[in-house]
Amino acid sequence: MIVKWTKKSNGKTHNITKAVGVVTWSGSTTQAARQAGITVLNAPGDPNIKELKLNLAPGDVITLYEDGKNIFYGEIQTVEKKAEIGTVSYNATDLLGHLLRITHKGKYRKKTAEGITKIVCKKYGIQTGNIAKTKKELDKVIIDGSSIYDTVMVAYTKAAKGTGKKYMCYMQGKRFSTKVKGTVVSGYSLNENKNIVSSSFEETIENMVNQVAIYDDKGKQVGIVKNQSHLERYGLYQENYTKEKGVNAKRAAKNMMSGVEKTVNVEAIDGNVKCTAGVGIKVHDRATGLDGIFWIESDTHTWEGGRHTMSLELNFKNIMDEKTT
Numbered sequence: 001m002i003v004k005w006t007k008k009s010n011g012k013t014h015n016i017t018k019a020v021g022v023v024t025w026s027g028s029t030t031q032a033a034r035q036a037g038i039t040v041l042n043a044p045g046d047p048n049i050k051e052l053k054l055n056l057a058p059g060d061v062i063t064l065y066e067d068g069k070n071i072f073y074g075e076i077q078t079v080e081k082k083a084e085i086g087t088v089s090y091n092a093t094d095l096l097g098h099l100l101r102i103t104h105k106g107k108y109r110k111k112t113a114e115g116i117t118k119i120v121c122k123k124y125g126i127q128t129g130n131i132a133k134t135k136k137e138l139d140k141v142i143i144d145g146s147s148i149y150d151t152v153m154v155a156y157t158k159a160a161k162g163t164g165k166k167y168m169c170y171m172q173g174k175r176f177s178t179k180v181k182g183t184v185v186s187g188y189s190l191n192e193n194k195n196i197v198s199s200s201f202e203e204t205i206e207n208m209v210n211q212v213a214i215y216d217d218k219g220k221q222v223g224i225v226k227n228q229s230h231l232e233r234y235g236l237y238q239e240n241y242t243k244e245k246g247v248n249a250k251r252a253a254k255n256m257m258s259g260v261e262k263t264v265n266v267e268a269i270d271g272n273v274k275c276t277a278g279v280g281i282k283v284h285d286r287a288t289g290l291d292g293i294f295w296i297e298s299d300t301h302t303w304e305g306g307r308h309t310m311s312l313e314l315n316f317k318n319i320m321d322e323k324t325t
Helices: 047-052 096-100 113-123 148-163 228-234 249-256
Strands: 002-006 013-015 020-028 035-041 061-066 069-082 087-094 103-111 138-147 167-172 175-180 184-191 196-204 211-215 221-226 238-242 261-268 280-285 290-304 307-315
Touching: 035 061, 035 069, 061 087, 069 096, 087 096, 096 148, 096 167, 103 113, 103 148, 113 138, 113 148, 113 175, 138 148, 148 167, 148 249, 211 249, 221 249, 238 249, 261 280, 261 290, 280 307
Parallel strands: 184 280, 211 238
Antiparallel strands: 002 013, 002 061, 020 035, 020 290, 035 087, 061 069, 069 087, 103 138, 167 175, 196 261, 211 221, 261 307, 280 290, 290 307
């Protein structure tokens, strides 16, 4: 792991790896922006530390590299000094953090989600990278004071009803990007005999939807989609869906259905930077009965003392961070 610091006031970049004790890098499918934390030794008497002239401040940039590849570019948000243990902790957020804190208003007709994304990003001077193509023209999208992130996800949520795919936002360095969620990590798996240290399993019906009533734009019910076995076992948990032009109403309603959510928490050694929120991963673990592909809901990677460990929350289903107006 290589850690670099860029001072905003003069634009100079310094390699501060030798002064950093612990590095964390984390994200989740719901928080959108990825975060990084570094713990720096606060030892002014150490000539190696003194030479670096460490005076990191909020707004400065932290960049992380693993195996020569840039995995994080973000701005320091908070600084915490702990004199009793001789360390200073810096927490940074990637540039998607700005898109969560810029509110936007706009009306879009006959535009695709990717088209709306590019229009909004151009308006605010945001660089874009790979933008997922839905090729699904949306009848109308009205945004009244939502964040840029929510604006983009509202558009992709509408498009997902027609394409049946899941989408997510992420940063490629300084570039805002979107992609289809759920790509499976190739050439790597979690295995109880190789890299899984511990695991735990949980089931919940807190977010269950087992019936969706379909309405037209005048409020008249015109259809219904249900999971009869879930209705008989768990009782009624209903959502409503209003038909939209150009969208298959039954498919959209089915996409709103949700059953028993099963999550697994895994602690693993020999971490892999490809294991981030939103991707799928193969898991083989007899302790929890897992054997197949599961989706990462959240991840925390830690580098300390030359070791790379990771903590992952896995889901049995590929779930999108859906947003509505």
